Amino acid sequence: MFRHGLKTGLALLLVAVCGAPAAEPGGEYAELEKTLRARVPQMSPDHIGPSPIPGLLEVRYGAQLYYATLDGRFLIDGSIYDLEKGRNVTAPRLAQARTQAISAFGEDNMVVFAPEQPRHTVTVFTDLDCPYCQRLHRQMDEYHAKGIAVRYVLFPRAQVGAPSYNKAVSVWCAKDRRDALTQAKSGAQIEAKTCTNPVEQGMQLGRMLGINGTPTIVTQEGRVLPGYVPPDKLAQLLDSGAQVAGKGQ
Known part of the structure; x- marks a missing residue:
């Protein structure tokens, strides 16, 4: 076995x-x-x-x-x-x-939201329909104010071909991925699109890293923070190097 x-x-x-x-x-x-x-x-x-x-x-x-x-x-x-x-x-x-x-997966395969001069960068595995993922995204300006850049790996918690997977593909294939992602996380209907995309590879990467919930934050040092972490707490964590458990779906 x-x-x-x-x-x-x-x-x-x-x-x-x-x-x-x-x-x-x-x-x-x-x-x-x-x-x-x-x-x-x-x-x-x-x-x-x-x-x-x-x-x-x-x-x-x-x-x-x-x-x-x-x-x-x-x-x-x-x-x-x-x-x-x-x-x-x-x-x-x-x-x-x-x-x-x-x-190795590469930032080119992520949707990046960054302030002008980031002090920290985190990689976030995100599902467009996850409530805590949506909450995190609504506070993007607050993360940026703390100097935190967010790199999203699209990680729909559904099988390939499911509606949430197709929505992630549509975000990736949109002309403006950042805007499409923001619209999708706000609950708006986005135009269905298909193209060559890294969504399935992102799902495989997440599974390989042992990620089974969203959002999951991975720091530049490779520490895993499962769940939503508020901007102030995340900034404190990244500055101190401590670990904290967040909330997630």
Whole structure:
């Protein structure tokens, strides 16, 4: 079952982060890479390197992090805690993997609302019909006043071809995406359009990152903030580097 789940996740990664650079062949961990590719043939690891535990190596597929035995027989899915230092040593590595996956997806595939001189940039996975997503968007001027740029990844919480998915496609294909998104989030009817679009890839990226609700905010450092966070609180959070749980649908 685990192997099936891993393969399913990697199938999503193959589409969602197809622009990400693959691990270079050969090198110190060539044998382990060869073994993993044989056992999980959908794609090769993006990174193999040392872990904090002797005898285990860190293996990264897109934004998913695992630990493997040197012979490639066992793959461990979970976090490592350093009890002496009192910290989760996996969390920073996962955050880095998230930022790399989002970077590979690309800002060109997002709808961006930014002030003239942003101090912070967040990536927000959004559903056009989600009430808290709409609330966040109504306060865009307040986020901008705090120096926060918002990059939207269209993330309809419905299957491909459903009305909310088609609405997201129409927003992307509109002549003015920002205006179309604002109109759609206000409840206005927008013109149905189709074109080449990144909506399905954005959905796959979100699933690969473990996002299952909207809005979900991802900071530049790769920290995930599930739910709506008010402008003042988000600015405080981004300035301090602390984490907060928000509200969401």
